[in-house]
Amino acid sequence: MPELPEVENVRLTLKNILPTGSRFKRITLNRPDLRFPFPEQLAEKLKGQRLLNIDRRAKYLVFETEKYLLLSHLGMTGSWRELVADEVHDHVVWEFESGPTLVFNDPRRFGFISLHLKSETPSHFVDLGPEPLSSEFYAEYLFAISRKKNTPLKSFLLDQKIVAGLGNIYVCEALFLAGLKPARRAQTLKLVESERLVKAIQNILKQAIRAGGSTIRDYKNADGKSGEFQERFRVYGRDGEKCRTCRKPIKLVRQAGRSTYWCPQCQK
């Protein structure tokens, strides 16, 4: 479900809901696992810990307590919300000594939770590429790393080791904005195109964050609100419809098992 802009909105809304310093009182796990088994003794370890901050790296939410970093990946359909009433697929419930109760709901269970001591780098972060909105992500970096990659630009940008946080929607949208064909081999990228691509990625992500993310079907942030960026899609989900720039039809192709939407007229 969620790519960087959606996870960022979940983070921001969770921070609004939960007072800083909230202390975990009771952790309830309604099944033994999600994508992976829950960490050993998760409930016992979290109990009594203060929640100091909620951060984000790539598509991971990072809950920082006094002792731990708890990573929450939302997979395709994971969501956090304030508990009002029980719902199907509520798998994790967090009660605090004061304040609201949080619930993690995930129908497909592709999401997961992992727990790490703060002194250690979470294994999930070791191979991640730079944050696309940071100073670590720039044209020369992308250009250099693309030199030996024969893979299509679409797969190249979906690879979290290249740049972290992009998913199917924002890769399609960024390639359109950059005027680059998704099937182009990464190693054919020119430096000026790499510059355009970096700017397009950053532009799209910033716009999407500001719009509250994109809701295709069921994404909601922790306030229960849907995103609005889907109304501004140029290509994603628009196959057969007219390109908003050139009026020619948007095409749908399948690349590495994923749908790619693009405009053959505008993207070269």
Place this chain on the structure above:
DNA sequence: CTCCTATCCTGCGAGC
């Protein structure tokens, strides 16, 4: 190495 395919799981819309 490098790249692609299949797989995990549930829900929903298209098409018959």
Place this chain on the structure above:
DNA sequence: TGCTCGCAGGATAGGA
């Protein structure tokens, strides 16, 4: 209407 099929915002282990 009801059924089956294919596909969905992700990540990754395996195979070619």
